[in-house]
């Protein structure tokens with residue numbers, strides 16, 4: 543099975559280790575083992591044998607995950623190796639050569655490159671800045687047809703920071719329902735809305751053909767645990783489990799345990815994370831006030847934002863030069879099919895963010 547290289551991963555692996563000011567991360571400062579362990583009163587884990595554990599994920603973890611939804615039981619959830627493992631399992635279970643897929647971009651490259659590699663006909667629907675990076679429902683209605691099998695969304699969105707309002711999500715469900723289309727919503731940033739309820743509605747709760755992918759990496763600041771999950775109706779979960787048995791066995795017993803601890807204490811993690819998020823957005827807003835060469839739609843949620851720069855330089859060249867001259871790393875738009883933009887993670891901490899943005903300003907001022 544041939545597949546395109548994963549451009550953002552390639553870029554980050556190659557350039558980020560050199561950076562003094564790394565603004566490419568999509569994570570909110572990950573928790574330390576000590577910080578995580580301080581949330582738990584028991585030391586029971588130290589007496590636990592490191593077996594494969596519960597093959598399908600522990601009941602404790604599934605109960606904690608279930609509490610993130612209004613309409614899901616344990617039978618609707620399967621535990622995976624991160625959201626990256628979850629997305630791949632959904633594609634393997636659902637797609638065959640020739641199937642039509644609509645993928646909403648910009649997005650995580652998995653959402654189009656894996657379907658393409660499986661032989662699906664992928665239609666890319668690009669979000670537009672003038673619509674605040676939200677889908678135009680009239681356009682979407684034309685793109686989705688009776689031939690479409692799967693619509694792939696990412697809500698909140700990486701890289702734009704857009705959050706689809708719940709009433710718009712309901713309308714997207716109507717379009718999908720009319721055409722009998724599955725919706726995979728990659729919801730790894732769910733719980734990170736900056737206004738109103740931090741949790742948008744989950745697609746799995748509002749649509750019988752809705753598939754929600756979640757993870758410990760972003761909302762719960764634990765990318766090192768490598769735990770994600772899929773919530774969907776039971777017959778699809780059973781189909782997914784068939785594939786899961788060939789590539790997962792189980793997630794590590796330690797990852798499973800610590801994920802449950804974190805989810806049971808998610809309110810405490812949220813307080814800490816929203817402080818970091820608001821601080822990041824405030825730095826961005828202050829910087830934009832005096833920055834002549836960049837504009838952006840402010841993020842409504844998630845951890846990233848797209849910066850539109852007003853200089854005629856290819857984004858990869860800009861990012862390479864900026865890194866060489868100032869040690870500052872942004873992600874070039876070219877790596878996610880958005881030339882002319884940079885992706886910035888705004889949850890990397892105030893000092894790095896302030897220095898990185900100021901370095902970008904300085905660089906852009908020197909360019910004709």
Ligand SMILES: Cc1ncc(COP(=O)(O)O)c(C=O)c1O
Pocket residue numbers: 568623624625626627650696700728730756757758759765769770
């Ligand atoms: C939209 C999206 N989906 C999935 C992933 C992978 O997440 P995980 O660490 O849970 O595998 C990422 C990571 O950046 C992401 O941004």
